Amino acid sequence: MLSNPQAIIIGAGPAGLAAALRLHQQTDIKCTVYELRPEPTTLGGAVGILPNGLRLLHRLGVYDAAVARGYSGRNLTLHSVQGHVIGSMDHVGWARERTGFGYLRIKRAALQDVLLQATTKAGIPVRFGKRLTTIDDSVDGVKVTFSDGSVDSADLLIGCDGIHSNVRRSYIDPTQTSEYSGLSGIMSIVPAEVVSAEVMDQISGLEATFTEEGMLAMNPCTASKDELFWFFTKEVPLPESGDSRDGWEVHGKEEVEGFKTMILGVLKNTEGEWGNALKKVISNTSVVKFYPIYRLPLGKAWSKGRCVLAGDAAHAMSPHAGQGVSMALEDVFLLSRLLEDRTRPLGEVFEKYDAIRRPRVNEIFKMAADNGEMRKRITPWRLWFREITITLGMNMSWALGLDKKGMRQGHLTYDIDEAEL
Ligand SMILES: Cc1cc2nc3c(=O)[nH]c(=O)nc-3n(C[C@H](O)[C@H](O)[C@H](O)COP(=O)(O)OP(=O)(O)OC[C@H]3O[C@@H](n4cnc5c(N)ncnc54)[C@H](O)[C@@H]3O)c2cc1C
Numbered sequence: 206m207l208s209n210p211q212a213i214i215i216g217a218g219p220a221g222l223a224a225a226l227r228l229h230q231q232t233d234i235k236c237t238v239y240e241l242r243p244e245p246t247t248l249g250g251a252v253g254i255l256p257n258g259l260r261l262l263h264r265l266g267v268y269d270a271a272v273a274r275g276y277s278g279r280n281l282t283l284h285s286v287q288g289h290v291i292g293s294m295d296h297v298g299w300a301r302e303r304t305g306f307g308y309l310r311i312k313r314a315a316l317q318d319v320l321l322q323a324t325t326k327a328g329i330p331v332r333f334g335k336r337l338t339t340i341d342d343s344v345d346g347v348k349v350t351f352s353d354g355s356v357d358s359a360d361l362l363i364g365c366d367g368i369h370s371n372v373r374r375s376y377i378d379p380t381q382t383s384e385y386s387g388l389s390g391i392m393s394i395v396p397a398e399v400v401s402a403e404v405m406d407q408i409s410g411l412e413a414t415f416t417e418e419g420m421l422a423m424n425p426c427t428a429s430k431d432e433l434f435w436f437f438t439k440e441v442p443l444p445e446s447g448d449s450r451d452g453w454e455v456h457g458k459e460e461v462e463g464f465k466t467m468i469l470g471v472l473k474n475t476e477g478e479w480g481n482a483l484k485k486v487i488s489n490t491s492v493v494k495f496y497p498i499y500r501l502p503l504g505k506a507w508s509k510g511r512c513v514l515a516g517d518a519a520h521a522m523s524p525h526a527g528q529g530v531s532m533a534l535e536d537v538f539l540l541s542r543l544l545e546d547r548t549r550p551l552g553e554v555f556e557k558y559d560a561i562r563r564p565r566v567n568e569i570f571k572m573a574a575d576n577g578e579m580r581k582r583i584t585p586w587r588l589w590f591r592e593i594t595i596t597l598g599m600n601m602s603w604a605l606g607l608d609k610k611g612m613r614q615g616h617l618t619y620d621i622d623e624a625e626l
Pocket of ligand 1: 215216217218219220221239240241242246251252253254335336337338365366367368369370371390496498515516517518524527528529530531533
């Protein structure tokens, strides 16, 4: 690459802002981030971030700020549809011992705010209200045009513009489209005061209840535990009309009531203190976000010419492994490390990036898809059998010390900075 190299980053989501920060920390590449939203996102919902991702947030220098805004509860507790606890475990304990990082549930907007503050502090320009429309890539550089007619050019472009990436669709691989997973999520955040203080005291992390229709999970999402994020994942046929690609907020009283009635119906036999708490949370919800879950097929192109994709733009996957943000962070850490070596031609950087990231992404994509199976509709008998199996499995794991041996946690200790270049 040239001296004084410039990079254009499209998208100010976790991938885009983290890419700008890491390149600023590690290379002399000057970045400008372009984001189509007119201002920083206020999107609802909260994301769970696991040890492999938290470690990278630490290296970006934003971990403490993120922890101060999110909830770090340790346990995964499973409840039966009748409202009993069927098992509870520190689901990242083994990985925490090895990495020093556990689990964080943080509001999406808070995470964005933490990353944006760090980006601003580093003096990296982030331009809002800029929708990328066209890319003109040549041997001399890459030129982009935005919908307001403005243009910019640079030596390389990183497409961090999410699952419906325009960088991918308009340039890198126009044939690549997202596919519906068959599952949709309904989610909201409510004040924790809607449930009793006793119930809040019992909540020690992610609380999941499997039902015949899907999985209902709840997790505090602030450090003070004053807000509860809940989500319900279930099978939903592909909507016949309307824009099914993106999530939409449901504010209308009747529409919100429709979702509530459906979930309360699913919980009709859930009793006791836990059952009442769940019902109160759902009843006290005033806005829900409905999110059909889409993903990208594996094995497609991630780069072309001077342009490369990172995060969801390259490999959007189902959210059931809680790894979307962490995968985006791993991508940009690797890209930055490869770009640090100025002797490597861009083509070689992108090839190496592909070769190192592909097996890891495929593994986590499959894990997320497999976890999605547990959210599908099942008969009452199969649900009963699943609850028994989980109870036995968790007891056996505890008795044999399998949780201490890191069963199902190996992927959480993966360190992208140790990948051989
Ligand atoms: C229901 C659901 C639950 C999830 N839960 C979790 C979880 O618990 N943990 C987890 O780690 N991950 C979770 N994920 C996944 C996670 O949200 C994504 O993997 C992550 O946001 C990817 O970051 P990104 O920056 O690649 O893309 P995005 O977050 O989608 O950001 C892309 C940005 O690009 C901008 N953009 C788009 N087009 C253009 C354009 N033409 N010009 C300029 N800017 C543009 C967008 O406005 C956006 O700001 C979940 C996803 C869903 C759908």
